[in-house]
Amino acid sequence: GNSVTQMEGPVTLSEEAFLTINCTYTATGYPSLFWYVQYPGEGLQLLLKATKADDKGSNKGFEATYRKETTSFHLEKGSVQVSDSAVYFCALMDTGRRALTFGSGTRLQVQP
């Protein structure tokens, strides 16, 4: 079956530090890959997505590249802000199935 594995959190960084949150996946088909963000007390917001190998999704300074050879979709940002503090979820949607499979989430805490 499908699965998504994320690095354990929390990740604590100082403002303007470089961020990497690792995500690897297992899927039977050719999935689309997503990063969602959940701010405290809120639902999930789509951050970025990539639908095929070597695609790069980007939004608000965050980037992730779909790496089929390593089955990975790591999230990066060059300079984090306090306002980026949230829980980040990696997810996949496999071909032909309308359901998202989520990782366990990684909490990011950015300190001023």
Added chain:
Amino acid sequence: ETGVTQTPRHLVMGMTNKKSLKCEQHLGHNAMYWYKQSAKKPLELMFVYNFKEQTENNSVPSRFSPECPNSSHLFLHLHTLQPEDSALYLCASSRTSGDTSTDTQYFGPGTRLTVL
């Protein structure tokens, strides 16, 4: 109001109560979803509706009963719940296209449910 809305935002109920969660989407989408977010487990899909028809039930206990009267509204009827059902219940919607892998799901803010 835009996007996906959910009511109530918080709900406390006893194990013998009957309550309902409501979700409404203003995005013109045709597919709607219920997910459960527990404290120590990954987000789990519960149900999928496509054009008002249930297309997926992820082995959800019968004490959770979904209803989708039209493409804009989705309900989750709750009865005789257990304390372990306490969680954040998230609704989502997406456009229906021929390529299901590229549909993007948009989430509501969730209902925080506590079962006493």
